[in-house]
Amino acid sequence: xxxxxxxxxxxxxxVLLAVSLSFPANLAGMMVVCQAAFCAIGAYTxxxxxxxxxxxGGWVLAASIPLGGIVGxxxxxxxxxMRSEEVVLATLGVQMIASSLLLNSSITQGPMGIPKxxxxxxxxxxxxxxxxxxxxxxxxxxxxxxxxxxxxxxRWTLSLHAMxxxxxxxxxxxxxxxxxxxxxxxxxxxxxxxxxTLYALKITYIGPSAFTVTESIMLLTxxxxxxxxxxxxxxxxxxxxxLLPEALRFVGFESYVIAHVRQIxxxxxxxxxxxxxxxxxxxxxVL
Amino acid sequence: xxxxxxIANGIFDGSLYALLAVGFxxxxxxxxxxxxxxxxxxxxxxxxxxxxxxxxxxxxxxxxISVVAVALIGAGTHAAIYRPMLRRGVPGLSLMLxxxxxxxxxxxxxxxxxxxERTPIMLLGPxxxxxxxxxxxxxxxxxxxxxxxxxAGASAYLVRATRLGESLRAVCDDPELAEASGVDVxxxxxxxxxxxxxxxxxxxxxxxxxxxxxxTMGLTALLVAIVSSLIVGPRRVMxxxxxxxxxxxxxxxxxxxxxxxxxxxxxxxxxxxxxVARSAPRDHYERSASA
Numbered sequence: 001x002x003x004x005x006x007x008x009x010x011x012x013x014x015v016l017l018a019v020s021l022s023f024p025a026n027l028a029g030m031m032v033v034c035q036a037a038f039c040a041i042g043a044y045t046x047x048x049x050x051x052x053x054x055x056x057g058g059w060v061l062a063a064s065i066p067l068g069g070i071v072g073x074x075x076x077x078x079x080x081x082m083r084s085e086e087v088v089l090a091t092l093g094v095q096m097i098a099s100s101l102l103l104n105s106s107i108t109q110g111p112m113g114i115p116k117x118x119x120x121x122x123x124x125x126x127x128x129x130x131x132x133x134x135x136x137x138x139x140x141x142x143x144x145x146x147x148x149x150x151x152x153x154x155r156w157t158l159s160l161h162a163m164x165x166x167x168x169x170x171x172x173x174x175x176x177x178x179x180x181x182x183x184x185x186x187x188x189x190x191x192x193x194x195x196x197t198l199y200a201l202k203i204t205y206i207g208p209s210a211f212t213v214t215e216s217i218m219l220l221t222x223x224x225x226x227x228x229x230x231x232x233x234x235x236x237x238x239x240x241x242x243l244l245p246e247a248l249r250f251v252g253f254e255s256y257v258i259a260h261v262r263q264i265x266x267x268x269x270x271x272x273x274x275x276x277x278x279x280x281x282x283x284x285x286v287l
Numbered sequence: 288x289x290x291x292x293x294i295a296n297g298i299f300d301g302s303l304y305a306l307l308a309v310g311f312x313x314x315x316x317x318x319x320x321x322x323x324x325x326x327x328x329x330x331x332x333x334x335x336x337x338x339x340x341x342x343x344x345x346x347x348x349x350x351x352i353s354v355v356a357v358a359l360i361g362a363g364t365h366a367a368i369y370r371p372m373l374r375r376g377v378p379g380l381s382l383m384l385x386x387x388x389x390x391x392x393x394x395x396x397x398x399x400x401x402x403x404e405r406t407p408i409m410l411l412g413p414x415x416x417x418x419x420x421x422x423x424x425x426x427x428x429x430x431x432x433x434x435x436x437x438x439a440g441a442s443a444y445l446v447r448a449t450r451l452g453e454s455l456r457a458v459c460d461d462p463e464l465a466e467a468s469g470v471d472v473x474x475x476x477x478x479x480x481x482x483x484x485x486x487x488x489x490x491x492x493x494x495x496x497x498x499x500x501x502x503t504m505g506l507t508a509l510l511v512a513i514v515s516s517l518i519v520g521p522r523r524v525m526x527x528x529x530x531x532x533x534x535x536x537x538x539x540x541x542x543x544x545x546x547x548x549x550x551x552x553x554x555x556x557x558x559x560x561x562x563v564a565r566s567a568p569r570d571h572y573e574r575s576a577s578a
Binding site: 031078081085088089094096097213217218221224257261264267271274275277 | 320321368372375377378379380381383384385387388389390391392395396398399402503506507510513517546548549551552555556558559562563565566
């Protein structure tokens with residue numbers, strides 16, 4: 001894997017994850033802190049399918065997307081009646097349970113993780129090139145971005161905006177807020193699972209340390225920094241999230257310090273952003 | 288006999304959670320938001336102690352200095368960040384996210400300072416084991432349980448039976464009315480936050496004496512405290528302590544059926560179950576009301 005390939009994949013991967021989280025967080029106002037768990041569903045689906053059932057990356061991706069959607073819909077159903085702070089706590093709980101599962105289950109091979117997740121073909125075409133996951137990831141990230149831009153004035157998106165601002169009004173107008181929440185969480189889970197599958201096929205190893213609560217919190221930070229209703233903003237913050245450590249590497253920081261500095265910078269930005277936005281008189285509307 | 292041992296271990300863990308949960312509940316009663324930055328105090332206490340001992344301060348004064356320093360940092364954080372937001376009536380979710388940001392920044396600074404290594408604190412010398420019936424425990428555990436339960440009990444008493452506690456409960460019920468009645472709400476919230484940070488640092492120090500500590504251990508412990516506080520609700524600080532002890536016992540008794548790695552999953556399953564169950568009756572009332 002060349003440096004540029006790694007960089008392109010990382011940008012695509014984080015943009016895909018950020019866009020997946022921006023659907024519930026930015027469009028519907030649901031602060032979900034279990035995106036890493038959804039991503040893990042896709043990654044472990046690839047880890048379990050590739051050695052035993054199929055070596056085709058396309059089929060693995062096709063299997064993981066509906067699975068992620070189903071789990072996302074389940075999570076959406078669980079949190080559909082909760083208040084905003086309870087959604088944060090409940091999804092933190094889901095993330096912690098998922099982390100325990102990845103660490104302790106024999107199916108996921110515990111802390112050892114699953115090695116050699118290599119796809120030898122894509123939709124029937126034999127290829128061992130590790131550029132394919134990068135290309136698919138960048139294409140999916142671009143596609144998700146394009147869809148969110150094209151569909152931003154759609155009836156469904158506007159219903160989500162309305163639910164963000166006033167859920168009672170949405171119910172009064174005949175929309176089911178519960179149904180909207182389940183739909184947006186299913187979409188979010190499906191896209192995050194796709195990102196996870198591509199991660200597994202690119203890195204060819206998956207372990208529980210890649211899908212921790214810290215990752216979920218950082219993703220939420222990226223998405224919140226993008227601002228309300230903005231999926232394109234999420235893509236920009238995700239790109240900065242990948243490029244910042246690369247800049248720090250040239251400054252000469254050690255690798256473990258770089259990871260911490262990145263989180264400090266984005267954590268501080270989140271705090272300043274939310275505090276500054278809440279100066280607005282209509283502060284309940286800003287998130 | 289193994290069950291008795293598990294329950295004893297659970298009471299030990301639970302009493303440390305109880306101290307953290309009681310502190311959190313005091314802060315929540317005053318401010319009515321989930322302050323995630325209290326997890327910083329849980330980790331900051333033991334690391335402060337470790338630093339002071341490394342520069343030659345004797346253990347007992349080092350504990351006191353560390354707790355006071357962490358409490359002052361908590362007071363400073365509240366005064367500088369949360370108090371202006373609370374005055375403007377910023378909603379709980381925004382405050383919670385800001386506190387999460389404070390936690391992220393502080394946790395990562397600690398991570399850099401400690402090079403992400405796990406560190407034990409040896410404060411009470413060699414561990415002496417005692418046996419009572421079939422249950423084995425250490426002198427350290429006994430001392431720590433006594434310290435934690437005494438601190439939690441004192442906090443609960445203060446909220447329940449003193450004038451300060453009465454003001455705190457009044458602020459919880461209606462901050463505007465309490466302010467109009469002459470309660471200095473801002474100062475009271477500052478005291479509650481300082482109190483919570485001090486309690487969390489004592490709890491963290493006690494826990495760090497029996498397990499290796501690391502910069503990330505605060506969030507899990509705080510979530511247990513939040514679960515206990517959520518189940519009981521604000522104001523009833525004493526009951527929050529009891530529920531936290533019960534959570535500790537549940538965490539250990541779970542080992543009876545599953546391996547120890549699943550302990551945290553059991554706790555968070557309880558949190559999830561509670562939140563889902565709590566959200567269901569609201570729907571029922573809403574339906575009844577609309578009918």
